[in-house]
Amino acid sequence: MIQTIIFDLGGVLIDWNPEYLYRKLFTDETEMRHFLANVCTPDWNEEQDGGRTIQEATDYLLAKHPKHEANIRAYYERWPEMLGGAIAGTVDIFKELKETGKYKFYALTNWSAETFPIALQQFDFLGWFDGVVVSGTEKDRKPFASFYQTLLNRYDVKPEESIFIDDNLRNVRAAEALGITSIAFTSPEALREELQAQELL
Known part of the structure; x- marks a missing residue:
């Protein structure tokens, strides 16, 4: 589950x-x-x-x-x-998932530690996460397994109980290799369909 x-x-x-x-x-x-x-x-x-x-x-x-x-x-x-701003359709999905109260939410992002604070100021939904792991801070990044493992270890997350959403197929494959069910993001509409198919939404 x-x-x-x-x-x-x-x-x-x-x-x-x-x-x-x-x-x-x-x-x-x-x-x-x-x-x-x-x-x-x-x-x-x-x-x-x-x-x-x-x-x-x-x-x-x-x-x-x-x-x-x-x-x-x-x-x-x-x-x-x-x-360019928030991808509104995905933010809506995030909000709907959050409101179910069923899941923990984490961000795993390749991002410079020096520019990430700009995003934090601009996007309120970044405060909805239970934890955010920033590559520039960790000095490690996707698709390296060690970076995914940092999140799993820090927040006691079990790969088999997780789902990962990324627009880079390389990063998706790396997560799958660790036993994390993954979705290659192409659009909010396709993501919604996939989450509904997996009965998460």
Whole structure:
């Protein structure tokens, strides 16, 4: 029986996308995509999720791509502009689940420890969780098994009594390997159908 529901945050409950900022900084879509694929890349961002400081990350890129200094610095100087807001449909589902009183709720998120406080100020529903495990604080991240284990151990959560929701299939597979039933998030509507099919909602 499922007793615990674990949510990813970015892409599931919170709409975060660097393109929201960089569309303001680039007039050419192709140039913007090249920059995000080759300079401020997803892999580079994940190192901050894993605990690298913003200063270290910025210095690293400035040394490597000095011609892009202004756009590199903008990544964190204007980071809040990457937040598109709450994904309302998922927040509604979270609220409905919470109101049943049947489950414990945790967030397991890949997020820089330095930018996560901005999200805490902006999204009230982050206070609904019974616990939040932030990769940048732990200096560990998805999809590494040790990061999932941190949550399981800290809150005495049994994998077989849990369900995990994440928009990254890599992270879903990692959770499944630990015995956690998982849902690959694609939309609030599809999530609702899946939770109803599993009789959780």
